[in-house]
Amino acid sequence: MQPAPAPTSPRRRPRVDSSPASTSKRPKHTATPMATTQPGTRPMKMANQGHEQAFEPYKGIKRLTIKNLKPASSGKAKAGVEEYYTRALGDIDKTLQAVFVGEKPPVPYERLYREVEDLCRRGDAEEVTKVLKTRMDTHISKMVLQRVNTEGSNSDLETAKSLVEEWKQWNTQMTLIRSLFSFVDRTYLLANRQKLSSINDMTIHHFRKMAFATETSPGRRLVNAMCQIIDDDRRSRQFDGSLLRDSMRMLYILGVYTKHFEPLFLQKSSPYFTEFGQRYGTAKLEAYIKACEDLLRKEHYRCLLYNIDSVTEKQLMDAAHTILIDDFTDKLLDRAELDKLLDAKDIESMKGLYGMLRLSNIQTKLRDPWEAYIGDTGAKIIGDKERGDEMVVRLLDLRRSLEVMIRDAFGADDIFLRGMREAFGKVMNSNTVAAMWSTKTSKVGEMLAKHIDMLLKGGLKAIPASLLSDQQDRATAQKEGQSSTADEDAELDRQLDQALELFRFIEGKDTFEAFYKKDLARRLLMGRSASQDAERSMLTKLRSECGANFTHNLEQMFKDQELAKDEMDSFKSYCSHNEERQSPIDLSVMVLSSAAWPSYPDVQLSLPDEVATQTERFIKFYENKHSGRKLNWKHSLAHCTLAAKFPKGGKKELMVSAYQAVILLLFNPVAADGALTYEQMQKGSGLSGSDLDRTLQSLACGKVRVLRKHPQGRDVNPTDTFTFNKAFTDPRIRIKINQIQQKETKEENKATHERVAQDRRFETQAAIVRIMKSRKKMTHPELQAEVITMTRKRGSVEPAQIKKEIESLMEKEYLERDGNSYVYVS
Known part of the structure; x- marks a missing residue:
């Protein structure tokens, strides 16, 4: 549509005249030619000097005079003006009707805008506003409402569609009307904004009044349709x-979202959540968690997608949490179901469960079944006698799975980390669990x-795959500035740290010390440590964990090794200066202090003459150097290298134990086809019983068979005979023949535990004496509490055992009873 030319108004323009300050008439000028001047000559005077010059000089500021309009004198002019304003009101009304019905307006929009402005300037803005309100109200209440009711008579959904379309059309029409009536909006309505609404608010008000006037209005049916969608x-x-989406936007603009949609939406959502909970309430916990997660995720996504208010979403989610979580807390925290998820290491389900409980801020209720599971599972592992050798690996695997669960499912929540540690501490020191092993100390x-x-003997090869670090552990180690756990030494160090985590829970650390000391001695003496650095690192960890008193004997064992090297250097120097000829035996002796090292049995081994002679030299050397000391030889720990020659295999170097060496040397004086009986080897070596059987088995029944047993078989009997294996071959020059290690018998294990228990008794008695010596007089509960506190680091002591030791000290007259108290006898 082309804009019409601006309408002509009956207004008169003021006449403006300009005149100089002087009232004299401007003179006429005549053109006179100008004379030119030559250089060096005087300017000539202009001719006709009696006439006025053409240039008029500046005479001051001109004055601007505005004369008043003269009132119209004729009645015909007044009638024309009134006719214009009347026609303008009619044009406004007709244009509004045309806009509402979608027809072409009778006058151009630009002319209509000018007429609105003229009417407002005349003071008829109220009349213009009245015409606009009347026409809007008539259109909304009659035409729009009628169309919506007619088109949506069949269902709420059709009503919603019709109402939304009318709303879109109404917005289009109102955009045009606001443009045409903007002068009214900016002047009259703005000046009276406390009483009157703007055109925009007016359009919203009329549509809202039509859509939500009564309970049966189309707007109510629209809200029902939205809930149905x-x-x-x-x-x-x-x-x-x-x-x-369009309906939601319309409700926000109309300002009825909170009043009409939100209550109904929340009201109709609660039954759906209840129905959902009843449908999945009988399913397994894993399926219920997954279904609830999907539901809550979809509800959140729907709120974002369709622009549902965040406050409404919060109320919606609270209702869902109350129905699906709070009302089903017993199911979510069911012990049997949780144990299955934890046994299966189902991180995803546990993560979903933790997230759901956290939504209702009741995640701490998960701690009790969490600790109960750890206690029950740990008790089963510790009390399983058939798989006792796997106890620690299974405990570490359990702890590892729980740590991963805390890290990946519980968001590293400290509550569950503390719960895990407390549960481990209880089950590992439980007297009920310990009683399953019938030992008086910690199994x-x-x-x-x-x-x-x-770990220290086998390195990473001895570590189960389930305990190895994963990618996230390595990333965490690098972030904390530690060595990457992909490095073998770093991974071994981490595994030792994991073992120390269990060690911290143990109250009976004296049991650990006894067995660790025994194993450490075997590793040091046999050279079986995978890494000396790892041995030193472990000793440092134990010292920082338990103090220097705990590791004093262990550190002495390492010192003895270093002193033994210096001792041998001195012995070799002594031999070189005091012997005429060099001994064919390269003797190496490690002197051990009996207080630091475990005790070993004394076996009278028949040593070859050369070896016996060399040992005598060392005894003489040592006794001269250290007076008052006595050496006891522990041949069970000795090993050597023998030079051997086989008819088919050639020359070999056999790395064997002292027991094996003595047995093999018995065959030197025997003919090639000769045999030795079991009894002959027993007399010739000095070995008997299990020591001789194990040695013969390693030489004749193992992988490297340098001897032959007759008859063949795996077991050695006193009736067997043995011959030199002339057919022995091996591609290697240096061959190590492993001694069959005697497994720790039940009697030896029991003796170790009894020795620990006896040491604990002495420590308990010593603690009682120290306490009473400083306090002089104490009641039984006070003394018992202080004894438990003082001896906790070494091992837990039962109150009954404390009472028994007090009675023992009373018999030895260290204490005496005074009423309800004990008194120290000095």
């Missing part, structure tokens, strides 16, 4: 998402020492 979406039925301490022995 959301319900169809929840139940995976076909729905119109664009209609829901866990014993098995933990053996596990660390396995």
